[in-house]
Amino acid sequence: MTVKQGRYYIGGLIRFAAKDEETQEWVIELDDKLRPLFAGDQFTQIEWAVRHELNGQQIAQWLHGFYASHAKPFPFKVETLLKLCGSEDASATSGKQKLRKALDAVTEASAAHGEGFSYEIRGDLVHVKKPASGPQRRHLAKKASKPRKPRA
Secondary structure (H helix, E strand, O other), rough: EEEEEEEOEEEOOOEEEEEEOOOEEEEEEOHHHHHHOOOOOOOOOOOOOHHHHHOOHEEEEEEEHHHHOOOOOOOOEHHHHHHOOOOOOHHHHHHHHHHHHHHHHHHHHHHHHOOOEEEEEEEEEEEEEEOOHHHHHHHHHHHHHOOOOOOO
16 A cells, blocks of 8 residues: 655555464554654544444444544535445435434534534535534634635
8 A cells, every 4th residue: 555645755554564373463563654644633533432422323423434524514415425425225215314313313422522513404415514623723724824826
């Protein structure tokens, strides 16, 4: 596997791996040059308490992870979210009901752990509101401060 970090690193992910024959546990060392990937502003943290509360609810867990990676979510079609999460529901009506139930579960689990999350379905679009994480807020501020180039 090849990983790219900005313009500075292209290389392997794993430096070393070994399996303990007695315990069957793996010891895996990542390449030290990957350290910048794990800096505080380079990844999205998922609230694990919310994730665990959604245990057994695959669509809800997928939605939680999906929206955790969005600093400022924009509306998605119900149909698109169902496809992205891997739902195989052929009925638009029951698919929308499953999606609503999963979004309700994310809303409740998030509220129970002090994490904001709300949604509204208007027509066939799902509008989600959630606070951006610290790194996401910095990203949005940086993006807003850059002058926009006019489109040709």
